[in-house]
Amino acid sequence: AAGVIQSPRHLIKEKRETATLKCYPIPRHDTVYWYQQGPGQDPQFLISFYEKMQSDKGSIPDRFSAQQFSDYHSELNMSSLELGDSALYFCASRKQGSSYEQYFGPGTRLTVT
Amino acid sequence: ILNVEQSPQSLHVQEGDSTNFTCSFPSSNFYALHWYRWETAKSPEALFVMTLNGDEKKKGRISATLNTKEGYSYLYIKGSQPEDSATYLCAFMSGNQFYFGTGTSLTVIP
Numbered sequence: 001a002a003g004v005i006q007s008p009r010h011l012i013k014e015k016r017e018t019a020t021l022k023c024y025p026i027p028r029h030d031t032v033y034w035y036q037q038g039p040g041q042d043p044q045f046l047i048s049f050y051e052k053m054q055s056d057k058g059s060i061p062d063r064f065s066a067q068q069f070s071d072y073h074s075e076l077n078m079s080s081l082e083l084g085d086s087a088l089y090f091c092a093s094r095k096q097g098s099s100y101e102q103y104f105g106p107g108t109r110l111t112v113t
Numbered sequence: 114i115l116n117v118e119q120s121p122q123s124l125h126v127q128e129g130d131s132t133n134f135t136c137s138f139p140s141s142n143f144y145a146l147h148w149y150r151w152e153t154a155k156s157p158e159a160l161f162v163m164t165l166n167g168d169e170k171k172k173g174r175i176s177a178t179l180n181t182k183e184g185y186s187y188l189y190i191k192g193s194q195p196e197d198s199a200t201y202l203c204a205f206m207s208g209n210q211f212y213f214g215t216g217t218s219l220t221v222i223p
Contacts, residue, residue: 031209033211042213042214042216043157043202043213044213045210045211045212045213048209048210050209055209055210056208056210058210090156090157094209096209100164101159101162102147102211103159104156104157105156106155106156107154107155107156109154
């Protein structure tokens with residue numbers, strides 16, 4: 001069965017650079033969630049989209065933006081990167097109305113040097 | 114801000130011991146309670162989704178119960194094995210948003 005795809009899997013950037021993370025949900029899933037997990041920390045909810053519209057916003061910094069496209073994939077854009085942005089970024093997808101479950105992607109490990 | 118708490122924060126048990134941990138969550142606006150098994154640098158593995166008060170779910174040696182009226186869920190592991198070592202996260206679902214607990218880190222000592 002198709003799973004959530006995230007790309008790239010690993011990314012190394014320097015301070016003040018920009019990064020774009022991509023998430024491809026399971027086919028026919030209409031909701032995407034983004035999470036950040038810093039080293040030794042709990043996963044933090046960043047933002048979610050339903051049917052291409054932002055549905056909930058968590059602890060996403062103003063330097064970050066995200067959107068969901070017409071094919072339901074989502075991109076997390078991160079600018080003016082800081083060392084503290086180094087983390088695992090997970091996205092998860094879900095089909096609203098059919099299941100409570102969200103399915104996680106493998107994550108993107110971002111390292112800011 | 115929704116508060117989801119898990120206890121204990123970490124746990125070390127001997128192989129073969131049974132153990133349990135707790136997830137506490139708000140008792141209002143409840144949609145579902147999720148349990149995940151999360152190994153470092155891997156994506157979370159869904160264990161259970163529970164929606165009804167009194168739900169009990171079981172998968173092999175792992176089981177969970179749910180009390181939505183008082184806002185808690187227990188996760189039980191019977192006869193712990195070293196491969197059970199991981200962080201166990203609960204997530205309270207309200208509407209379409211998920212609120213994660215702080216996790217219980219389990220180490221099973223052979």
